[in-house]
Amino acid sequence: MEEKIIQTRHIYKGHVVELDVHEILLPDNTRSKRELVNHPGAVAVVALDSDQQVFMVRQYRIGAGKILLEIPAGTLNHQESPEDCATRELQEEIGYKPGKLESIGGIFVAPGYTTEFIHLFLATDLSEAKLDGDADEFIEVERIPFEKTLDMIKGGTIQDGKSISALLQVARKLGK
Amino acid sequence: MEEKIIQTRHIYKGHVVELDVHEILLPDNTRSKRELVNHPGAVAVVALDSDQQVFMVRQYRIGAGKILLEIPAGTLNHQESPEDCATRELQEEIGYKPGKLESIGGIFVAPGYTTEFIHLFLATDLSEAKLDGDADEFIEVERIPFEKTLDMIKGGTIQDGKSISALLQVARKLGK
Numbered sequence: 001m002e003e004k005i006i007q008t009r010h011i012y013k014g015h016v017v018e019l020d021v022h023e024i025l026l027p028d029n030t031r032s033k034r035e036l037v038n039h040p041g042a043v044a045v046v047a048l049d050s051d052q053q054v055f056m057v058r059q060y061r062i063g064a065g066k067i068l069l070e071i072p073a074g075t076l077n078h079q080e081s082p083e084d085c086a087t088r089e090l091q092e093e094i095g096y097k098p099g100k101l102e103s104i105g106g107i108f109v110a111p112g113y114t115t116e117f118i119h120l121f122l123a124t125d126l127s128e129a130k131l132d133g134d135a136d137e138f139i140e141v142e143r144i145p146f147e148k149t150l151d152m153i154k155g156g157t158i159q160d161g162k163s164i165s166a167l168l169q170v171a172r173k174l175g176k
Numbered sequence: 177m178e179e180k181i182i183q184t185r186h187i188y189k190g191h192v193v194e195l196d197v198h199e200i201l202l203p204d205n206t207r208s209k210r211e212l213v214n215h216p217g218a219v220a221v222v223a224l225d226s227d228q229q230v231f232m233v234r235q236y237r238i239g240a241g242k243i244l245l246e247i248p249a250g251t252l253n254h255q256e257s258p259e260d261c262a263t264r265e266l267q268e269e270i271g272y273k274p275g276k277l278e279s280i281g282g283i284f285v286a287p288g289y290t291t292e293f294i295h296l297f298l299a300t301d302l303s304e305a306k307l308d309g310d311a312d313e314f315i316e317v318e319r320i321p322f323e324k325t326l327d328m329i330k331g332g333t334i335q336d337g338k339s340i341s342a343l344l345q346v347a348r349k350l351g352k
Contacts, residue, residue, distance in 0.1 A: 117240075164344075164345075
């Protein structure tokens with residue numbers, strides 16, 4: 001089932017997105033094209049406080065054309081480990097750092113056309129530790145009872161894929 | 177928190193992916209750039225047979241650089257409803273059509289840089305009805321007991337975001 005890349009045309013290299021068009025050899029030896037976004041990868045974190053509340057961020061998302069409610073997340077810096085990235089993003093976005101950070105797997109967001117893989121974490125044992133965030137990010141932070149986030153997924157109020165994958169995995173882990 | 181698009185540069189228009197770079201006005205009236213993939217949207221379907229087995233497809237994914245195990249899914253055709261698309265994709269990919277098709281919400285896969293929204297469905301009451309699929313898709317279909325897919329998510333064998341979101345929502349719906 002493998003596809004072999006036989007030629008690559010670099011279309012665009014931007015701030016977040018790099019687009020290539022690959023000519024590929026299919027398993028039956030015919031040729032086809034694959035458009036592929038190169039992405040450095042990212043992290044997303046369910047940060048749970050001692051009252052079983054989750055830190056969520058509201059942010060305008062151009063891809064959705066509206067404000068979405070998401071768990072804190074961000075793109076890996078060059079040579080940054082997913083764990084370091086998770087800790088940094090929490091400090092930048094919600095002003096807390098985790099005493100405990102557990103991997104809860106990860107997701108390919110759209111493996112047909114982007115390389116992006118998001119490492120998912122559960123962060124607990126939170127303590128205040130603010131870092132300055134990106135200048136072009138305008139976010140609002142709120143704490144929502146964990147059980148309520150599950151209702152918000154079911155009701156369609158939370159529509160962000162990484163947030164749904166991560167929150168539902170944590171629900172299973174905690175037996176909720 | 178809204179961002180206003182003030183100018184758009186069309187970078188590329190391909191088979192699946194269309195890339196624009198937007199100059200935007202941020203809430204503080206400064207300017208920034210957003211790279212955005214325009215995508216027609218898609219569907220993904222948890223197809224459950226009468227033995228509580230789920231149809232899964234193995235497919236080489238260039239974005240992952242490997243074969244992934246995913247629920248059946250596909251891109252919306254022009255003016256096609258999500259329900260029609262779900263029924264068509266099931267017929268093409270697994271050779272069955274649903275007697276019952278329930279919406280289980282949807283996900284923005286990466287709202288920072290793509291417009292793609294995936295409509296998620298639960299399909300039951302399946303009956304055989306094969307349609308020919310895309311010529312450049314090489315997939316292997318298998319049936320996996322539903323409970324096992326949950327273990328495969330936990331163990332990291334299933335890493336596809338839409339599949340994880342959809343299977344975990346169905347698990348909650350069925351009380352599994």
